[in-house]
Amino acid sequence: MARKAKLKSAAGKQKRLSPDDRRREFVAKATEFFAEQGFGGGTRDLARRLGVTQPLLYRYFPSKDDLIREVYRTVYLEPLDTGWEKLLTDRSRPIRERLREFYNAYTNVIFSRKWLRIYLYSGLKGLDINRRYVAVVQDQILMPIIRECRHEAGLPAQNKPTAAELEMAWVFHSGIFYYGVRKHIYGSSVLEDKQQMIADALDAYLAGFERVFGTGVAPRRAPVKAVG
Protein backbone atom coordinates (compact mmCIF):
# COMPACT_ATOMS: atom_id res chain seq x y z
CA MET A 1 0.00 0.00 0.00
CA ALA A 2 1.07 3.57 -0.69
CA ARG A 3 4.07 2.39 -2.62
CA LYS A 4 4.59 5.16 -5.14
CA ALA A 5 6.58 8.18 -3.96
CA LYS A 6 4.44 11.26 -4.21
CA LEU A 7 6.36 14.26 -5.40
CA LYS A 8 3.87 16.66 -3.92
CA SER A 9 4.80 20.09 -2.65
CA ALA A 10 8.44 19.69 -3.52
CA ALA A 11 9.18 23.37 -2.95
CA GLY A 12 6.68 24.23 -0.23
CA LYS A 13 7.28 23.93 3.48
CA GLN A 14 6.48 20.29 4.09
CA LYS A 15 4.69 19.69 7.33
CA ARG A 16 4.21 16.06 6.51
CA LEU A 17 6.82 13.73 5.08
CA SER A 18 5.83 11.03 2.67
CA PRO A 19 4.73 7.90 4.52
CA ASP A 20 7.79 5.90 3.52
CA ASP A 21 10.15 8.68 4.52
CA ARG A 22 8.36 9.14 7.80
CA ARG A 23 8.67 5.45 8.45
CA ARG A 24 12.36 5.54 7.66
CA GLU A 25 12.78 8.52 9.93
CA PHE A 26 11.10 6.60 12.74
CA VAL A 27 13.36 3.62 12.23
CA ALA A 28 16.45 5.81 12.16
CA LYS A 29 15.62 7.61 15.37
CA ALA A 30 14.45 4.41 17.00
CA THR A 31 17.86 2.96 16.22
CA GLU A 32 19.59 5.75 18.07
CA PHE A 33 17.14 5.47 20.91
CA PHE A 34 17.46 1.72 21.37
CA ALA A 35 21.21 1.93 20.96
CA GLU A 36 21.33 4.13 24.04
CA GLN A 37 18.54 2.71 26.16
CA GLY A 38 18.69 -0.88 25.10
CA PHE A 39 15.63 -2.59 23.71
CA GLY A 40 13.96 -2.36 27.07
CA GLY A 41 13.45 1.34 26.42
CA GLY A 42 9.80 2.37 26.50
CA THR A 43 7.69 3.28 23.50
CA ARG A 44 6.54 6.45 25.24
CA ASP A 45 10.06 7.74 25.67
CA LEU A 46 10.80 6.85 22.08
CA ALA A 47 7.70 8.69 20.87
CA ARG A 48 8.67 11.76 22.90
CA ARG A 49 12.05 11.68 21.22
CA LEU A 50 10.30 11.55 17.86
CA GLY A 51 8.10 14.47 18.79
CA VAL A 52 4.91 12.48 18.40
CA THR A 53 2.55 10.57 20.64
CA GLN A 54 3.04 6.95 21.49
CA PRO A 55 0.06 5.37 19.71
CA LEU A 56 1.28 6.79 16.42
CA LEU A 57 4.09 4.27 16.42
CA TYR A 58 1.50 1.56 16.08
CA ARG A 59 0.23 2.99 12.83
CA TYR A 60 3.66 2.46 11.31
CA PHE A 61 4.66 -0.74 13.07
CA PRO A 62 2.33 -3.51 14.23
CA SER A 63 4.27 -4.00 17.44
CA LYS A 64 7.38 -2.92 19.24
CA ASP A 65 9.07 -6.15 18.23
CA ASP A 66 8.44 -5.40 14.58
CA LEU A 67 10.03 -2.01 14.98
CA ILE A 68 13.00 -3.61 16.68
CA ARG A 69 13.36 -6.14 13.90
CA GLU A 70 13.43 -3.33 11.39
CA VAL A 71 16.10 -1.58 13.42
CA TYR A 72 18.23 -4.70 13.28
CA ARG A 73 17.64 -5.07 9.58
CA THR A 74 18.80 -1.63 8.66
CA VAL A 75 21.74 -1.58 11.06
CA TYR A 76 23.04 -4.94 9.99
CA LEU A 77 22.38 -4.81 6.30
CA GLU A 78 23.36 -1.22 5.59
CA PRO A 79 27.10 -1.72 5.85
CA LEU A 80 27.28 -5.20 4.41
CA ASP A 81 27.08 -5.13 0.64
CA THR A 82 30.17 -3.15 -0.15
CA GLY A 83 32.14 -5.67 -2.13
CA TRP A 84 34.97 -5.92 0.33
CA GLU A 85 35.98 -9.34 -0.81
CA LYS A 86 37.17 -7.94 -4.13
CA LEU A 87 39.32 -5.38 -2.38
CA LEU A 88 40.92 -8.09 -0.26
CA THR A 89 41.71 -10.42 -3.13
CA ASP A 90 43.19 -7.91 -5.59
CA ARG A 91 46.65 -9.44 -5.88
CA SER A 92 47.96 -6.61 -7.99
CA ARG A 93 48.53 -4.74 -4.74
CA PRO A 94 50.68 -5.73 -1.76
CA ILE A 95 48.78 -7.59 0.92
CA ARG A 96 49.63 -5.12 3.68
CA GLU A 97 48.17 -2.28 1.68
CA ARG A 98 44.99 -4.18 0.87
CA LEU A 99 44.44 -5.20 4.45
CA ARG A 100 45.09 -1.70 5.72
CA GLU A 101 42.67 -0.21 3.30
CA PHE A 102 40.05 -2.81 4.06
CA TYR A 103 40.22 -2.39 7.82
CA ASN A 104 40.21 1.36 7.55
CA ALA A 105 37.07 1.18 5.46
CA TYR A 106 35.45 -1.54 7.54
CA THR A 107 36.03 0.24 10.81
CA ASN A 108 34.76 3.48 9.31
CA VAL A 109 31.44 1.69 8.97
CA ILE A 110 31.13 -0.19 12.25
CA PHE A 111 32.99 2.10 14.65
CA SER A 112 30.07 4.14 15.84
CA ARG A 113 28.41 4.09 19.20
CA LYS A 114 25.13 3.26 17.51
CA TRP A 115 26.32 0.31 15.47
CA LEU A 116 28.44 -1.24 18.18
CA ARG A 117 25.79 -1.00 20.86
CA ILE A 118 23.08 -2.51 18.68
CA TYR A 119 25.50 -5.26 17.75
CA LEU A 120 26.37 -6.06 21.35
CA TYR A 121 22.75 -5.99 22.45
CA SER A 122 21.72 -8.34 19.69
CA GLY A 123 24.61 -10.61 20.56
CA LEU A 124 23.49 -10.84 24.17
CA LYS A 125 20.00 -11.65 22.98
CA GLY A 126 21.39 -14.56 20.97
CA LEU A 127 19.61 -13.35 17.86
CA ASP A 128 19.87 -15.21 14.60
CA ILE A 129 20.81 -12.08 12.73
CA ASN A 130 23.90 -11.82 14.88
CA ARG A 131 24.96 -15.38 14.13
CA ARG A 132 24.45 -14.70 10.47
CA TYR A 133 26.62 -11.63 10.67
CA VAL A 134 29.39 -13.58 12.35
CA ALA A 135 29.18 -16.14 9.58
CA VAL A 136 29.46 -13.41 6.97
CA VAL A 137 32.54 -11.99 8.64
CA GLN A 138 34.12 -15.40 8.69
CA ASP A 139 33.27 -16.34 5.12
CA GLN A 140 33.69 -13.03 3.34
CA ILE A 141 36.46 -11.43 5.33
CA LEU A 142 38.54 -13.81 7.37
CA MET A 143 38.70 -16.72 4.96
CA PRO A 144 39.79 -14.52 2.05
CA ILE A 145 42.39 -12.94 4.30
CA ILE A 146 43.77 -16.34 5.22
CA ARG A 147 43.84 -17.38 1.59
CA GLU A 148 45.82 -14.28 0.75
CA CYS A 149 48.19 -14.89 3.62
CA ARG A 150 48.79 -18.44 2.51
CA HIS A 151 49.50 -17.21 -0.97
CA GLU A 152 51.83 -14.56 0.37
CA ALA A 153 53.69 -17.08 2.50
CA GLY A 154 54.14 -19.45 -0.41
CA LEU A 155 51.92 -22.09 1.11
CA PRO A 156 49.77 -24.33 -1.06
CA ALA A 157 46.31 -22.95 -1.72
CA GLN A 158 43.51 -24.68 0.11
CA ASN A 159 39.86 -23.88 0.07
CA LYS A 160 39.33 -24.48 3.74
CA PRO A 161 41.67 -22.84 6.22
CA THR A 162 42.69 -24.85 9.23
CA ALA A 163 40.92 -24.20 12.51
CA ALA A 164 44.10 -22.68 13.91
CA GLU A 165 44.47 -20.30 10.98
CA LEU A 166 40.87 -19.26 11.34
CA GLU A 167 41.24 -18.73 15.05
CA MET A 168 44.28 -16.52 14.66
CA ALA A 169 42.45 -14.42 12.11
CA TRP A 170 39.54 -14.12 14.52
CA VAL A 171 41.77 -13.04 17.36
CA PHE A 172 43.29 -10.38 15.16
CA HIS A 173 39.95 -9.24 13.82
CA SER A 174 38.38 -9.19 17.28
CA GLY A 175 41.27 -7.20 18.64
CA ILE A 176 40.59 -4.48 16.10
CA PHE A 177 36.86 -4.72 16.71
CA TYR A 178 37.32 -4.25 20.40
CA TYR A 179 39.27 -1.06 19.82
CA GLY A 180 35.94 0.36 18.72
CA VAL A 181 34.16 -1.03 21.74
CA ARG A 182 36.70 0.45 24.10
CA LYS A 183 36.51 3.81 22.42
CA HIS A 184 32.80 4.18 21.72
CA ILE A 185 31.19 2.15 24.46
CA TYR A 186 33.56 2.04 27.38
CA GLY A 187 34.71 5.56 26.66
CA SER A 188 38.31 4.54 27.23
CA SER A 189 41.07 6.70 25.91
CA VAL A 190 42.56 4.73 23.05
CA LEU A 191 45.38 5.43 20.66
CA GLU A 192 44.04 8.42 18.76
CA ASP A 193 45.47 7.31 15.46
CA LYS A 194 43.21 4.51 14.29
CA GLN A 195 45.26 3.92 11.16
CA GLN A 196 48.37 3.32 13.19
CA MET A 197 46.54 0.90 15.44
CA ILE A 198 45.38 -1.02 12.39
CA ALA A 199 48.81 -0.96 10.79
CA ASP A 200 50.50 -2.23 13.94
CA ALA A 201 47.94 -4.93 14.56
CA LEU A 202 48.29 -5.97 10.96
CA ASP A 203 52.06 -6.18 11.22
CA ALA A 204 51.69 -8.39 14.26
CA TYR A 205 49.18 -10.60 12.52
CA LEU A 206 51.26 -10.99 9.38
CA ALA A 207 54.42 -11.63 11.40
CA GLY A 208 52.53 -14.10 13.55
CA PHE A 209 51.05 -15.88 10.56
CA GLU A 210 54.49 -16.26 9.05
CA ARG A 211 56.01 -17.45 12.29
CA VAL A 212 53.25 -19.89 13.24
CA PHE A 213 52.19 -21.22 9.85
CA GLY A 214 54.98 -20.12 7.55
CA THR A 215 57.62 -22.16 5.72
CA GLY A 216 60.75 -20.50 7.07
CA VAL A 217 63.46 -22.54 8.71
CA ALA A 218 63.29 -20.18 11.68
CA PRO A 219 61.32 -21.27 14.75
CA ARG A 220 57.98 -22.40 13.41
CA ARG A 221 55.18 -23.27 15.78
CA ALA A 222 56.68 -23.51 19.23
CA PRO A 223 55.56 -26.60 21.14
CA VAL A 224 52.66 -25.86 23.45
CA LYS A 225 53.50 -27.26 26.84
CA ALA A 226 50.67 -27.69 29.28
CA VAL A 227 51.16 -25.03 31.88
CA GLY A 228 49.22 -24.18 35.04
Added chain:
Amino acid sequence: MARKAKLKSAAGKQKRLSPDDRRREFVAKATEFFAEQGFGGGTRDLARRLGVTQPLLYRYFPSKDDLIREVYRTVYLEPLDTGWEKLLTDRSRPIRERLREFYNAYTNVIFSRKWLRIYLYSGLKGLDINRRYVAVVQDQILMPIIRECRHEAGLPAQNKPTAAELEMAWVFHSGIFYYGVRKHIYGSSVLEDKQQMIADALDAYLAGFERVFGTGVAPRRAPVKAVG
Protein backbone atom coordinates in the same frame (compact mmCIF):
# COMPACT_ATOMS: atom_id res chain seq x y z
CA MET B 1 23.25 -7.14 63.14
CA ALA B 2 23.48 -10.92 63.30
CA ARG B 3 27.18 -10.88 62.59
CA LYS B 4 28.42 -13.91 64.57
CA ALA B 5 28.13 -17.25 62.78
CA LYS B 6 25.85 -19.47 64.78
CA LEU B 7 26.99 -23.04 64.88
CA LYS B 8 23.56 -24.30 65.63
CA SER B 9 22.37 -27.75 64.67
CA ALA B 10 25.61 -28.61 62.93
CA ALA B 11 24.63 -32.26 62.49
CA GLY B 12 20.86 -31.90 62.18
CA LYS B 13 18.96 -31.41 58.97
CA GLN B 14 19.14 -27.66 58.44
CA LYS B 15 15.99 -26.24 57.02
CA ARG B 16 17.27 -22.72 57.28
CA LEU B 17 20.68 -21.49 56.28
CA SER B 18 22.46 -18.90 58.34
CA PRO B 19 21.39 -15.40 57.28
CA ASP B 20 24.73 -14.56 55.73
CA ASP B 21 24.86 -17.82 53.81
CA ARG B 22 21.32 -17.36 52.63
CA ARG B 23 22.18 -13.91 51.44
CA ARG B 24 25.20 -15.22 49.60
CA GLU B 25 23.07 -17.92 48.04
CA PHE B 26 20.62 -15.29 46.84
CA VAL B 27 23.38 -13.22 45.30
CA ALA B 28 24.89 -16.25 43.61
CA LYS B 29 21.64 -17.36 42.02
CA ALA B 30 20.70 -13.79 41.15
CA THR B 31 23.99 -13.56 39.29
CA GLU B 32 23.11 -16.53 37.13
CA PHE B 33 19.62 -15.20 36.64
CA PHE B 34 20.66 -11.71 35.58
CA ALA B 35 23.45 -13.09 33.44
CA GLU B 36 20.83 -14.87 31.36
CA GLN B 37 17.91 -12.46 31.47
CA GLY B 38 19.78 -9.21 31.67
CA PHE B 39 19.13 -6.82 34.51
CA GLY B 40 15.68 -6.16 33.18
CA GLY B 41 14.67 -9.57 34.49
CA GLY B 42 11.80 -9.41 36.96
CA THR B 43 12.06 -9.93 40.70
CA ARG B 44 9.19 -12.39 40.60
CA ASP B 45 10.93 -14.65 38.12
CA LEU B 46 14.07 -14.41 40.16
CA ALA B 47 12.23 -15.31 43.36
CA ARG B 48 10.62 -18.29 41.66
CA ARG B 49 14.09 -19.44 40.64
CA LEU B 50 15.15 -19.14 44.27
CA GLY B 51 12.15 -21.10 45.45
CA VAL B 52 10.84 -18.26 47.58
CA THR B 53 8.30 -15.51 47.25
CA GLN B 54 9.13 -12.15 45.80
CA PRO B 55 8.75 -9.95 48.89
CA LEU B 56 11.38 -12.00 50.65
CA LEU B 57 14.03 -10.50 48.43
CA TYR B 58 13.30 -7.17 50.05
CA ARG B 59 14.19 -8.53 53.47
CA TYR B 60 17.70 -9.21 52.25
CA PHE B 61 18.15 -6.30 49.85
CA PRO B 62 16.62 -2.84 50.15
CA SER B 63 15.96 -2.65 46.44
CA LYS B 64 16.55 -4.45 43.20
CA ASP B 65 19.35 -2.02 42.41
CA ASP B 66 21.13 -2.91 45.63
CA LEU B 67 20.94 -6.57 44.73
CA ILE B 68 22.32 -5.80 41.30
CA ARG B 69 25.17 -3.82 42.80
CA GLU B 70 26.05 -6.77 44.98
CA VAL B 71 26.00 -9.02 41.94
CA TYR B 72 28.48 -6.75 40.23
CA ARG B 73 30.63 -6.60 43.31
CA THR B 74 31.03 -10.35 43.65
CA VAL B 75 31.43 -11.02 39.95
CA TYR B 76 34.05 -8.36 39.45
CA LEU B 77 36.01 -8.71 42.64
CA GLU B 78 36.06 -12.48 42.93
CA PRO B 79 38.63 -13.10 40.20
CA LEU B 80 40.75 -10.05 40.74
CA ASP B 81 43.10 -10.51 43.66
CA THR B 82 45.17 -13.39 42.42
CA GLY B 83 48.58 -11.80 42.28
CA TRP B 84 48.95 -12.14 38.55
CA GLU B 85 51.43 -9.34 38.33
CA LYS B 86 54.04 -11.39 40.14
CA LEU B 87 53.58 -14.26 37.72
CA LEU B 88 54.07 -11.92 34.79
CA THR B 89 57.21 -10.28 36.10
CA ASP B 90 59.13 -13.37 37.22
CA ARG B 91 62.14 -12.99 34.96
CA SER B 92 63.61 -16.32 35.99
CA ARG B 93 61.28 -17.87 33.42
CA PRO B 94 61.05 -17.25 29.69
CA ILE B 95 58.52 -14.62 28.75
CA ARG B 96 56.52 -16.89 26.45
CA GLU B 97 56.01 -19.37 29.22
CA ARG B 98 54.93 -16.71 31.71
CA LEU B 99 52.48 -15.17 29.31
CA ARG B 100 51.04 -18.53 28.35
CA GLU B 101 50.55 -19.51 31.93
CA PHE B 102 49.03 -16.17 32.78
CA TYR B 103 46.52 -16.18 29.96
CA ASN B 104 45.57 -19.76 30.62
CA ALA B 105 44.87 -18.90 34.22
CA TYR B 106 43.18 -15.59 33.43
CA THR B 107 40.87 -17.08 30.84
CA ASN B 108 40.05 -19.93 33.18
CA VAL B 109 38.53 -17.30 35.42
CA ILE B 110 36.69 -15.05 32.99
CA PHE B 111 35.68 -17.49 30.26
CA SER B 112 32.28 -18.42 31.56
CA ARG B 113 28.92 -17.48 30.19
CA LYS B 114 28.05 -15.90 33.51
CA TRP B 115 31.09 -13.70 33.87
CA LEU B 116 31.20 -12.56 30.27
CA ARG B 117 27.53 -11.68 30.09
CA ILE B 118 27.57 -9.70 33.31
CA TYR B 119 30.67 -7.94 32.06
CA LEU B 120 29.11 -7.00 28.74
CA TYR B 121 25.88 -5.86 30.34
CA SER B 122 27.72 -3.65 32.79
CA GLY B 123 29.80 -2.26 29.95
CA LEU B 124 26.71 -1.28 28.01
CA LYS B 125 25.35 0.40 31.11
CA GLY B 126 28.50 2.49 31.32
CA LEU B 127 28.99 1.53 34.94
CA ASP B 128 31.89 2.85 36.95
CA ILE B 129 32.83 -0.62 38.09
CA ASN B 130 33.44 -1.53 34.48
CA ARG B 131 35.73 1.41 33.90
CA ARG B 132 37.62 0.51 37.03
CA TYR B 133 38.05 -3.04 35.81
CA VAL B 134 39.41 -1.82 32.49
CA ALA B 135 41.86 0.36 34.37
CA VAL B 136 42.98 -2.62 36.44
CA VAL B 137 43.56 -4.69 33.34
CA GLN B 138 45.63 -1.94 31.84
CA ASP B 139 47.70 -1.20 34.93
CA GLN B 140 48.18 -4.66 36.36
CA ILE B 141 48.28 -6.78 33.24
CA LEU B 142 49.06 -4.90 30.06
CA MET B 143 51.64 -2.47 31.39
CA PRO B 144 53.66 -5.21 33.08
CA ILE B 145 53.49 -7.23 29.87
CA ILE B 146 54.82 -4.32 27.87
CA ARG B 147 57.59 -3.77 30.39
CA GLU B 148 58.60 -7.40 30.06
CA CYS B 149 58.49 -7.19 26.28
CA ARG B 150 60.69 -4.12 26.29
CA HIS B 151 63.13 -5.92 28.53
CA GLU B 152 63.06 -8.97 26.30
CA ALA B 153 63.66 -6.88 23.19
CA GLY B 154 66.59 -5.11 24.76
CA LEU B 155 64.82 -1.77 24.82
CA PRO B 156 65.48 0.73 27.60
CA ALA B 157 63.13 0.37 30.55
CA GLN B 158 60.50 3.06 30.85
CA ASN B 159 57.80 3.40 33.40
CA LYS B 160 55.17 4.53 30.96
CA PRO B 161 54.65 2.57 27.78
CA THR B 162 53.93 4.54 24.62
CA ALA B 163 50.35 4.83 23.46
CA ALA B 164 51.15 2.61 20.49
CA GLU B 165 52.64 -0.10 22.69
CA LEU B 166 49.64 0.02 24.94
CA GLU B 167 47.27 -0.16 22.01
CA MET B 168 48.96 -3.19 20.55
CA ALA B 169 48.77 -4.94 23.90
CA TRP B 170 45.09 -4.08 24.09
CA VAL B 171 44.41 -5.45 20.64
CA PHE B 172 46.12 -8.67 21.55
CA HIS B 173 44.37 -8.92 24.91
CA SER B 174 40.99 -8.10 23.40
CA GLY B 175 41.46 -10.69 20.72
CA ILE B 176 41.88 -13.35 23.36
CA PHE B 177 39.00 -11.93 25.36
CA TYR B 178 36.72 -12.10 22.38
CA TYR B 179 37.50 -15.76 21.89
CA GLY B 180 35.52 -16.25 25.09
CA VAL B 181 32.70 -14.05 23.86
CA ARG B 182 32.43 -15.93 20.61
CA LYS B 183 32.43 -19.26 22.37
CA HIS B 184 30.24 -18.59 25.40
CA ILE B 185 27.91 -15.86 24.20
CA TYR B 186 27.64 -16.11 20.46
CA GLY B 187 27.85 -19.88 20.65
CA SER B 188 30.24 -19.92 17.72
CA SER B 189 32.38 -22.94 17.09
CA VAL B 190 35.88 -21.83 18.00
CA LEU B 191 39.21 -23.62 17.96
CA GLU B 192 38.66 -26.28 20.60
CA ASP B 193 42.18 -26.04 21.98
CA LYS B 194 42.20 -22.87 24.01
CA GLN B 195 45.87 -23.27 24.88
CA GLN B 196 46.84 -23.38 21.25
CA MET B 197 44.81 -20.30 20.53
CA ILE B 198 46.60 -18.47 23.33
CA ALA B 199 50.00 -19.73 22.23
CA ASP B 200 49.46 -18.67 18.61
CA ALA B 201 48.08 -15.26 19.56
CA LEU B 202 51.04 -14.82 21.85
CA ASP B 203 53.51 -15.71 19.12
CA ALA B 204 51.89 -13.15 16.88
CA TYR B 205 51.98 -10.50 19.58
CA LEU B 206 55.61 -11.13 20.44
CA ALA B 207 56.62 -11.22 16.81
CA GLY B 208 54.65 -8.08 16.17
CA PHE B 209 56.14 -6.29 19.15
CA GLU B 210 59.61 -7.13 17.94
CA ARG B 211 58.85 -6.08 14.40
CA VAL B 212 57.06 -2.85 15.24
CA PHE B 213 58.95 -1.65 18.29
CA GLY B 214 62.08 -3.79 18.26
CA THR B 215 65.71 -2.86 17.62
CA GLY B 216 66.44 -5.21 14.73
CA VAL B 217 67.83 -3.91 11.45
CA ALA B 218 65.03 -5.71 9.68
CA PRO B 219 61.99 -3.69 8.56
CA ARG B 220 60.87 -1.82 11.61
CA ARG B 221 57.67 0.15 11.63
CA ALA B 222 56.45 0.37 8.07
CA PRO B 223 55.34 3.85 7.09
CA VAL B 224 51.60 4.31 7.39
CA LYS B 225 50.32 5.82 4.19
CA ALA B 226 46.90 7.33 4.23
CA VAL B 227 44.71 4.93 2.31
CA GLY B 228 41.06 5.09 1.37
Added chain:
DNA sequence: ATAATTAGTGATCAGGCGATAAACAATCAT
Protein backbone atom coordinates in the same frame (compact mmCIF):
# COMPACT_ATOMS: atom_id res chain seq x y z
C1' DA C 1 6.78 -23.46 78.44
C1' DT C 2 6.62 -18.85 77.15
C1' DA C 3 8.02 -14.58 75.31
C1' DA C 4 10.78 -12.28 71.92
C1' DT C 5 12.90 -12.32 67.67
C1' DT C 6 13.64 -13.60 63.05
C1' DA C 7 12.21 -15.75 58.47
C1' DG C 8 8.83 -16.02 55.13
C1' DT C 9 4.09 -15.28 52.92
C1' DG C 10 -0.32 -13.24 50.96
C1' DA C 11 -2.51 -9.25 49.62
C1' DT C 12 -2.03 -5.08 47.65
C1' DC C 13 -0.49 -0.38 45.88
C1' DA C 14 1.07 3.01 42.59
C1' DG C 15 3.19 3.43 38.37
C1' DG C 16 4.83 2.08 33.92
C1' DC C 17 4.33 -0.99 30.06
C1' DG C 18 2.55 -2.36 25.19
C1' DA C 19 -1.43 -2.05 22.75
C1' DT C 20 -6.37 -0.61 21.17
C1' DA C 21 -10.46 2.23 19.94
C1' DA C 22 -12.61 6.20 19.05
C1' DA C 23 -12.35 11.03 18.02
C1' DC C 24 -10.15 14.85 15.69
C1' DA C 25 -7.18 17.11 12.02
C1' DA C 26 -5.08 17.46 7.75
C1' DT C 27 -4.68 16.14 3.05
C1' DC C 28 -6.32 14.33 -1.47
C1' DA C 29 -9.60 13.26 -5.25
C1' DT C 30 -13.30 14.87 -7.60
Added chain:
DNA sequence: ATGATTGTTTATCGCCTGATCACTAATTAT
Protein backbone atom coordinates in the same frame (compact mmCIF):
# COMPACT_ATOMS: atom_id res chain seq x y z
C1' DA D 1 -16.55 23.11 -2.00
C1' DT D 2 -17.44 18.25 -0.63
C1' DG D 3 -16.60 13.63 0.65
C1' DA D 4 -13.22 10.14 1.25
C1' DT D 5 -8.81 9.03 2.99
C1' DT D 6 -4.96 9.23 5.63
C1' DG D 7 -2.29 11.03 9.74
C1' DT D 8 -2.38 12.11 14.64
C1' DT D 9 -4.09 12.56 19.27
C1' DT D 10 -6.82 11.65 23.60
C1' DA D 11 -8.36 8.36 26.61
C1' DT D 12 -8.09 3.97 28.20
C1' DC D 13 -7.44 -1.18 28.89
C1' DG D 14 -5.12 -5.15 30.97
C1' DC D 15 -0.91 -6.56 32.51
C1' DC D 16 3.37 -6.60 34.74
C1' DT D 17 6.76 -4.24 37.63
C1' DG D 18 9.19 -2.87 42.03
C1' DA D 19 7.96 -2.13 46.52
C1' DT D 20 5.20 -2.11 51.17
C1' DC D 21 2.42 -3.81 54.98
C1' DA D 22 0.20 -6.75 57.91
C1' DC D 23 0.19 -11.24 59.09
C1' DT D 24 1.78 -16.28 59.98
C1' DA D 25 5.49 -19.68 60.88
C1' DA D 26 9.72 -20.93 62.59
C1' DT D 27 13.61 -20.25 65.56
C1' DT D 28 15.99 -18.47 69.73
C1' DA D 29 16.39 -16.73 74.49
C1' DT D 30 14.91 -16.88 79.11
